[in-house]
Amino acid sequence: GAVVSQHxxxxxxxxxxxxxxxxxxxxxxxxxxxxxxxxxxQSLMLMATSNEGSKATYEQGxxxxxxxxxxxxxxxxxxxxxxxxxxxxxxxxxxxxxxGHYEQYFGPGTRLTVT
Amino acid sequence: AQKVTQxxxxxxxxxxxxxxxxxxxxxxxxxxxxxxxxxxxSGELVFLIRRNSFDEQNExxxxxxxxxxxxxSSFNFTITASQVVxxxxxxxxxxxxxxxxxxxxxKGTMLLVSP
Numbered sequence: 001g002a003v004v005s006q007h008x009x010x011x012x013x014x015x016x017x018x019x020x021x022x023x024x025x026x027x028x029x030x031x032x033x034x035x036x037x038x039x040x041x042q043s044l045m046l047m048a049t050s051n052e053g054s055k056a057t058y059e060q061g062x063x064x065x066x067x068x069x070x071x072x073x074x075x076x077x078x079x080x081x082x083x084x085x086x087x088x089x090x091x092x093x094x095x096x097x098x099x100g101h102y103e104q105y106f107g108p109g110t111r112l113t114v115t
Numbered sequence: 116a117q118k119v120t121q122x123x124x125x126x127x128x129x130x131x132x133x134x135x136x137x138x139x140x141x142x143x144x145x146x147x148x149x150x151x152x153x154x155x156x157s158g159e160l161v162f163l164i165r166r167n168s169f170d171e172q173n174e175x176x177x178x179x180x181x182x183x184x185x186x187x188s189s190f191n192f193t194i195t196a197s198q199v200v201x202x203x204x205x206x207x208x209x210x211x212x213x214x215x216x217x218x219x220x221x222k223g224t225m226l227l228v229s230p
Contacts, residue, residue: 034217043221043222044218093158095218103165104218105162106160108157109158109160
């Protein structure tokens with residue numbers, strides 16, 4: 001089956017710093033990647049959709065200058081949380097979808113803690 | 116707009132009991148996909164099933180079964196003879212064109228199976 005990896009799995013950073021999370025599709029070409037955020041005991045909320053080579057489309061209420069998404073290749077998308085604050089602490093999950101397919105394959109998630 | 120409602124926030128059962136998780140959806144599309152995912156404490160989403168709107172056949176896979184009824188816009192999930200390892204949060208999700216083929220998740224149902 002299709003495999004999506006995320007790195008790092010856990011990260012702790014200080015308030016005001018930036019952190020980058022990588023999402024890779026290991027055995028297929030992901031024309032579209034999605035980034036979700038999940039707060040404790042809550043559902044997954046879509047943050048943005050990115051198509052390879054295009055600018056990401058952000059959901060309402062998500063600050064595009066704070067959450068920088070780059071999808072420069074068919075196997076890699078990155079999410080950079082800039083000037084992180086404690087309220088950005090969350091579980092970030094990416095998913096990837098191959099062109100012409102409906103199925104999304106999820107990464108294992110990255111737990112971000114901002115101190 | 117599309118919406119998924121999982122009215123049960125938390126269910127507790129004793130091992131070997133059967134349990135049904137409810138999912139009700141809303142969409143204006145005639146073509147759509149419904150999904151169930153399991154999220155164990157590790158956080159990684161585990162895909163369980165996908166069903167398209169034209170296939171109302173119920174499905175059984177081992178101890179799992181799904182009841183899809185378009186007339187009531189429901190896609191319920193039953194675990195037979197539950198086990199402790201079934202303890203997790205279960206999400207129902209919907210994808211359709213009017214939602215730009217993104218996944219809309221329900222709020223999830225936490226299932227606790229005690230020995």
